[in-house]
Amino acid sequence: MSRHGLHRAASRFGARRKAVVLGVLSAGMVAGVVATMMPLVAAEVPPLVVAAAADTTATQVPQDGDNGVKTTLASCPRLCDGNRTGERDALVEFAVRGLPADAVDVRATLRVYAWQPFSSRVHAHRAFGTAANTGAWSLRPELGPALSSVERVGQGFNEWDVSASVTGNGRFTFALTQETWNTRIYWASRENVKVAIRPQLVLRYGRGGRPAPTRTTAAPSPIATTTAAPAPSPSRTASPTPSRTAPTPPPSTTAPAPSPTTRPGDQVPGWRLVWSDEFDGAIVDRSKWNLRDDEGRDIDRGCNVDDPDNTFVAGGVLTLRAERETAVCSSQTREYTQSYLDTIGLASFRYGRFEVRAQSPNGPTDSKGLWPAFWLRPDDGGHGEIDVVELPGGDGYYQAATLGIFYDYTPVKQDQRYPFPTGYPGDGFHTYTTEWEPDAIRWYVDGRLVWQRDRATTPWFDEVFHKPYNLRLNFQVGGWLGDPDAATRFPADFRVDHVRVWQR
Structure with a gap:
């Protein structure tokens, strides 16, 4: 049995966590340096x-x-x-x-x-x-x-x-x-x-080899998007990350003084940034995120663990890692460990613009059963779900991003699979954005409007989309879209450059 066996001794786990956190701390201190x-x-x-x-x-x-x-x-x-x-x-x-x-x-x-x-x-x-x-x-x-x-x-x-x-x-x-x-x-x-x-x-x-970004990070610089007239996704010759586009500043007669906290893409006309995590620290910010631990669910094959080997911050990037290893949680023996973060009790939002910039771990032949996602659920635990993006793996799924809404899990849902014009979600960092407003919900991929739902398309729109929702960021192994096979690559990393929330 692995390190997640039935009897994880508190003292051993505490010592191990302190040492690993110290290592991540040191990496994060370097990664947080602001460079020109x-x-x-x-x-x-x-x-x-x-x-x-x-x-x-x-x-x-x-x-x-x-x-x-x-x-x-x-x-x-x-x-x-x-x-x-x-x-x-x-x-x-x-x-x-x-x-x-x-x-x-x-x-x-x-x-x-x-x-x-x-x-x-x-x-x-x-x-x-x-x-x-x-x-x-x-x-x-x-x-x-x-x-x-x-x-x-x-x-x-x-x-x-x-x-x-x-x-x-x-x-x-x-x-x-x-x-x-x-x-x-x-x-x-x-x-x-x-x-x-x-x-x-x-x-x-x-x-060396290329200019370093203004924020030292292992991830490329974020893409800026606008809501008025989204630009087409930039073309790529192989698999680079999207090119940066500058947001249109609001009219002003006086040039504003630059803010040291302003980051590329976080200024969006018509919206104000109300919550974000840029993952510039050394460890997961527990004032913003809960990390689920010792949780086994009947919808997948993994064990959600609060472990620095499965969830860590380094180089300006949050990594959610799935491992193939025996684990015991919720009195069940599982074959995989995985990561699940949420903001329950810490932050919730009624309407807003929700964005994640992330790189999927999934390729064409080595990712069956891997399923990372960024999504929202209502605080009351009742009907409703907004999937900003799901990125399931496997031959039939890896090349597209899934966008969706749920009424419940019978399932009463509406979703859309968006195939990339070129490349696929695992070829680099891509930006996924959902604008949730009182009368409509819109989805963007790399700044391009790709889907919309409203009262005309969704009879239950008003019933479920007018209450506070919290954020979910997780990496699921197995479940509805299939379980891993012998070719599935482990460890697998879902890498997140930032999560941002704006409101009107």
């Missing part, structure tokens, strides 16, 4: 500091017990404390998520803290496996050749150059092996009560 336009040459940016996601001491000594939960790591050579089968290697694993797509000249430094100096040579190796285990020698991953070494261990942080192994985002495990000092060296682990001395992976890199 960069030239077409590599530009240095502040370093990305990633905290350990897991660590343990691989040991030949069974009496060491479970090393995966200790506040220290240990290393020791083959002849350790007089024991010829007493070797110990310190293993540390990192989940790197914050490197932008245009990162160049990546330099990675492993930093691990020792309390005392030792006249010992210690090597850092790439380990081809995980550090999330008890440390039994039989679980020790295979080690590559030494990446770098320190000739003497110093008191405080010791550093190893591991750049040869880190070229982009992903999970990386490293091992510290010791020689020339036949007794144990203790290192601070990710469980140590002092956050400042836990293991770190420091990434330095440049930005």
